[in-house]
Every structure is written in structure tokens, then in C-alpha cells.
Amino acid sequence: MKRTKIAVSGIALLSVAALTLAGCSSNDAGTDTPSSGSSADGGASTGDMIIKTNGSEPQNTLIPANTNEVGGGKILDSLFAGLEYYDADGKPVLDMAQEIKQDDAQNLTVTLKKGQKFSDGTEVKADNFIKAWNDGAKFSNGYTSSYFFEDIEGYDGTADSELTGLVKVDDYTFTIKLNKPASDFALRLGYSAFYPLPDVAFEDMAKFAEAPIGNGPYKLAGDDAWQHDVSISLVKNDTYEGGRAAKNDGLDIVFYQTADAAYSDLLGGNVDVIDQIPGSSFATFESELGDRAVNQPAAVFQSFTIPSRLEHFSGEEGKLRRAAISMAIDRAEITKTIFNGTRTPADDFTSPVIADRPTDLAGADVLEFNATKAKELWAQADAISPWSGTFQIGYNGDSSHGEWVDAVSNQLKNNLGIEASGNAVPTFADFRKQVTDRSIQTAFRTGWQADYPGVYNFLGPLYSSSAADGKGSNDGDYKSPEFDAALTAAISETDAAKTKDGFKKAEEILLADLPAIPLWYSNVTGGYADGVENVQFGWNSVPLFYEITK
Missing domain, CATH: 3.10.105.10 (Dipeptide-binding Protein; Domain 3)
Incomplete structure (x- = not known):
């Protein structure tokens, strides 16, 4: 997900002004792109602009706090939206949050935008974050990313406990009290472990994890969207109103068994964009793909x-x-x-x-x-x-x-x-x-x-x-x-x-x-097919799928 040279923010304490300014910009990447739901030439989307890409079967089911590998992360980042997201250069941009105020190194206040919704139509509120984070930190769940909550007051890595540092002020405001100073905590809040969950998730988490309902730029294409060890199909989520609104109609993520197979499909025009070139083609892919080759830090x-x-x-x-x-x-x-x-x-x-x-x-x-x-x-x-x-x-x-x-x-x-x-x-x-x-x-x-x-x-x-x-x-x-x-x-x-x-x-x-x-x-190292446009790889190597058109 990068350009040739990337400068990203360090871990300095984030000010309210910086985060608020980032959230006010509708196009922080600085590119001139068509509005959500339109084709590359500005016309109406036909509904069939599906972007096909490579991926891998998630190690675990799709619970944000239980995913710490690339295959599952790529899917979750498309299905969900957090308080903020990171643009191509790693800059935090407000998403569900109207404001993230870090009062000091141990206390934050989060104010949500009103009217943001999950793809089932329910509104994203403070409770959806508080309940999701408490579930993520719950010891008996054994989630792989539970340690992301360890700095919040009340966290206990050896027993079930409530994150007492999370306090609801009203439906759109909550505070975060840390058990020790963490000067970069506001910067962390764009990571998938901090995504909210809809109320329905807590009725049957195991069932939800197989067919998650998110609040991001995409949603599952249907009941059989996830074909285990084969692929997962996502379509545009029209309820999402954040800065990552999809400019295409969806993603088909194919779980290739080898990078060679994915690259062969790219050369054959059977996949639109890939983010992994096989080692056997390192010496040749840039000449084979020309300006459609990607090789960035x-x-x-x-x-x-x-x-x-x-x-x-x-x-x-x-x-x-x-x-x-x-x-x-x-x-x-x-x-x-x-x-x-x-x-x-x-x-x-x-x-x-x-x-x-x-x-x-x-x-x-x-x-x-x-x-x-x-x-x-x-x-x-x-x-x-x-x-x-x-x-x-x-x-x-x-x-x-x-x-x-x-x-x-x-x-x-x-x-x-x-x-x-x-x-x-x-x-x-x-x-x-x-x-x-x-x-x-x-x-x-x-x-x-x-x-x-x-x-x-x-x-x-x-x-x-x-x-x-x-x-x-x-x-x-x-x-x-x-x-x-x-x-x-x-x-x-x-x-x-x-x-x-x-x-x-x-x-x-x-x-x-x-x-x-x-x-x-x-x-x-990656590349994209003829006719595919607006391809940008971000600071952490993943394409900005929501920007891609063809």
C-alpha cells in the first residue's frame, strides 16, 4: 500500500486538533477519485464492477479481536470500520468517531458521529464499542488479540473481568481510562481489535463469526459468501458513510494455494489485483507488468x-x-x-x-x-x-x-x-x-x-x-x-x-x-491487470480496495 517513499507519523501523542482535522478531509490521500457508487468515468455503477484479488483462508473465524494474521485481517478491514482508519501514508483519519480527545497519557474521550449504521440497519453507538472491547478482553474467550486491551483499566489477562476504564457518557460518547500511561493509544484505535460489534453478535458469537455483520465499506454477498478454503465474496455496503466508501461494487477474495497461481491468473487477466508476487518471478515481474507492477516499501x-x-x-x-x-x-x-x-x-x-x-x-x-x-x-x-x-x-x-x-x-x-x-x-x-x-x-x-x-x-x-x-x-x-x-x-x-x-x-x-x-x-510486490485503475497500496502493504475501479 505504498508509494515509493513513505513517511508516517511516529508515536507522538496525538492531539485532538490533529485527529479532528484528519476527519474533516474527504480525500486525505490527495487523489482525485470519483465519488462513491460511480464508475471511473463518473457514470453510474452497473453493479458488476467486482474487484477480484488474492487472499488466504482466515486462521480463525471472523471476530475482530480474534484475528492477528493477514488473511483474516484483509477481510475484516473491508467489513468493519473503527473509530479511525489509516490512509495510504499511515495517517489516522476519523471514521466512526467525530472526535478522539486524548486528555493526557491515561485518559481519552471519544465522541461518535450520529447516524452511522451496521449493514443490518442498526445504529453504531457507544455500547457497540464498549461491549465489543469487553468481549475481546474476556479471558475465557482466548482471543488472539486480547492483549490490545491490556492498557485499559480493569483488564485481567488471567480471569474474566470488566474493562472498568470504559465508561458510557451517552449513546454517542464514552471515555477510556488506562491503567498506565500509553502515549500512542489514540493511534492504535484504527486497528481491527477495536472494531465495534452489532447487538446481534452477542446473541450467538460463534454463529456471527461465520457470517459477520459489519459497518465498513463492504458486506458479505450472501449466506454462502464464504466458501471455506476457496474464497469469500463481498459487495458494497451502502449504509457506510465514512471516508472509505467503495468506488466499486465489491470484492471477490480468492484463497490461492500458491503465489504462483495468483500471478499466473494476473497475467491471464483472471484476477484484477494481487499483493504478492512469487519468488520465481521477482526477476521478471516488473518487465512483464510494466507500469502495472508494484514494488514499494x-x-x-x-x-x-x-x-x-x-x-x-x-x-x-x-x-x-x-x-x-x-x-x-x-x-x-x-x-x-x-x-x-x-x-x-x-x-x-x-x-x-x-x-x-x-x-x-x-x-x-x-x-x-x-x-x-x-x-x-x-x-x-x-x-x-x-x-x-x-x-x-x-x-x-x-x-x-x-x-x-x-x-x-x-x-x-x-x-x-x-x-x-x-x-x-x-x-x-x-x-x-x-x-x-x-x-x-x-x-x-x-x-x-x-x-x-x-x-x-x-x-x-x-x-x-x-x-x-x-x-x-x-x-x-x-x-x-x-x-x-x-x-x-x-x-x-x-x-x-x-x-x-x-x-x-x-x-x-x-x-x-x-x-x-x-x-x-x-x-x-504486486500488480494489477489491464483496465484496472486507481490502484494504490498503503503503508502496511494492503491495497486500498475501496479506491479501485475498472
Whole structure:
């Protein structure tokens, strides 16, 4: 979802004025586009301008607070609208909210626009947010994104409890009291975990999750719209009046088994836009698609995680082996030969797309290729406990990840003198299930597509103790009181410079511990078909589907 260069807002405290101004603009992206419901030339829509795109079967059913992967997120972001959304550059734009006022680092007041509706015709009110967030935070639900509510007063990650920090003032106003300062909390509110739910959802959440009723630019095309493991069909939601009103008639999201199949369909004119080019076509897709090719920076970070529960990877031995493995990888060579310049070697745990990320980190040399040092560190680990077995990296076989996994494995063989290989799990759903239920017995590929444009989003959800043990996206169950303290201190600051210094300290702890091995930052690589217009990819790599016409 980007242009060639993207500058996004950092994690500085958001003022009411900034948010209100953003919400007043009807076209924050700065493009000249036809009004909602019209065709590209300004004529009336015929009802058949359906945009076909690629996607993947959601890991879980479609509950906003229980989705933390790209396949489900792409669908939810089309079906629902939150208090705000992020434009192409990552700027927050008011959506359901008339105003988000952050009084200080611990207290906010939200005022909703009146007359906003769900696709079933019921009005979006304060209770729809309060009830949805309480359900999302409920311990017994076990939702994957429940930790997004941990900063709200009353949150208890070990038992069911009420978010006492959410107080209804009237039907269109509620306040949020945080249990600790969080200077970027207003910025987070565009993420899907904070979407509202209609009253009908609470009658039977399991049933609702299979056929959700949202308040966003699209709605399900019908009772059989979601064909599991095949596709999902959405149509324009005429009740939505926000800034993302669809300029097309709907989306058909096809759950391709491979990126090669999606790209083949693009070349054949059988799909309109895709956001993933297969590795086998990195060298040729820009010449094949011409000005319809997309290769832009994105807020996407790639890594692989080595859980400390694996033999040889706990304590001091594990720390040495992680550093050795990291320094045995020639990231520059892989990004050049495997990815043809569509990736950039990582020098931290965030993304260059985030403007206020910390730089000049102490310990970042552990991400630089140094085969000699890697061997020395491996030998020091062997002195603690001799290495045995094969080092493997798990990944989903229905993807192109096997190419880089093989390349990394070969470098580990050559530079450390050990047996190393990939471990392909047939499908993404199976792979994620093994990761989330902790049954995977190898290292495994990990990555992060940002939820909102802030440094904290790359650190808290992935490495904080509160996001471990299946309560969030800390898949390696990394726990460090020192890191947690540094992270809390950073997010408690309302001074941008002090916040940045705090994040720097937190990242330096991660570089010493390496709970994940940073690899590279991803560009979004994609393309669109002849006759497709107004295609724009946003800061987090997803196309702005509502803008696309043909």
C-alpha cells in the first residue's frame, strides 16, 4: 500500500486538533477519485464492477479481536470500520468517531458521529464499542488479540473481568481510562481489535463469526459468501458513510494455494489485483507488468523464531547459538539473489517505514554477516553443551518461503558446519496451528505486518511477556522483565524524544537476547491487470480496495 517513499507519523501523542482535522478531509490521500457508487468515468455503477484479488483462508473465524494474521485481517478491514482508519501514508483519519480527545497519557474521550449504521440497519453507538472491547478482553474467550486491551483499566489477562476504564457518557460518547500511561493509544484505535460489534453478535458469537455483520465499506454477498478454503465474496455496503466508501461494487477474495497461481491468473487477466508476487518471478515481474507492477516499501518485518523450549536454545547456551546463527547469515546475498532487491537486510526489529524508529543501536552488529565470529560463538556454546541433531526452520509449504529457508539453511551448513534444513508444513492454517498450540518442534518463520504505524506495535505484541503463552503474538514465549520495563517506560513518556530513547533501550535488549532472528524488511510486490485503475497500496502493504475501479 505504498508509494515509493513513505513517511508516517511516529508515536507522538496525538492531539485532538490533529485527529479532528484528519476527519474533516474527504480525500486525505490527495487523489482525485470519483465519488462513491460511480464508475471511473463518473457514470453510474452497473453493479458488476467486482474487484477480484488474492487472499488466504482466515486462521480463525471472523471476530475482530480474534484475528492477528493477514488473511483474516484483509477481510475484516473491508467489513468493519473503527473509530479511525489509516490512509495510504499511515495517517489516522476519523471514521466512526467525530472526535478522539486524548486528555493526557491515561485518559481519552471519544465522541461518535450520529447516524452511522451496521449493514443490518442498526445504529453504531457507544455500547457497540464498549461491549465489543469487553468481549475481546474476556479471558475465557482466548482471543488472539486480547492483549490490545491490556492498557485499559480493569483488564485481567488471567480471569474474566470488566474493562472498568470504559465508561458510557451517552449513546454517542464514552471515555477510556488506562491503567498506565500509553502515549500512542489514540493511534492504535484504527486497528481491527477495536472494531465495534452489532447487538446481534452477542446473541450467538460463534454463529456471527461465520457470517459477520459489519459497518465498513463492504458486506458479505450472501449466506454462502464464504466458501471455506476457496474464497469469500463481498459487495458494497451502502449504509457506510465514512471516508472509505467503495468506488466499486465489491470484492471477490480468492484463497490461492500458491503465489504462483495468483500471478499466473494476473497475467491471464483472471484476477484484477494481487499483493504478492512469487519468488520465481521477482526477476521478471516488473518487465512483464510494466507500469502495472508494484514494488514499494512496506511496514513488514521478516524473521524466524527459535523458542527457548527447544533443546540447546535456553540459557547462556541458547543466547550464544542465536547470535552465532544470526551472524552466519549473509542477508545481503540472499536479498540480492533470492529476492532481486524486493527486500532490505534488517538492522533492527521494526521497519524503516516507521519514521520515528530508533537507529544506531548498540549490539546491531549481531545482524551483520561474520562467519568467523559465528563459528567462535558456536564453539563457545558447544563448550557448555555439545550440539546434536539438525537445525530446522518451519514454514508453510503453500508459499514461496521455501526458497529463502533453503538459502539460509545452506549458509548455516557452510558457515557453522551443522546439518540444517527447512521443515515444510502443508498449509498456512496447519502451520499457524502448530505455532499457536506450541506443538511445532523446530524454529519457524515469523514476520509482522504492522497493525498501526507506531514503533510499539513492532515490539509489544511480539516480545512482551503479556503477549506470551498464547495470549498474543509472542509465538516464542520470550519473557524478559528488563525488556518489559524498558517498553513500559518508553510508552509512558509523552515527550517524543524520551519515548524514542526508551524504545532504543528496549531494542538493544532484544539484540542481546535475539528472541527472533531479524532477516529483512519486505517491500510489497504486486500488480494489477489491464483496465484496472486507481490502484494504490498503503503503508502496511494492503491495497486500498475501496479506491479501485475498472
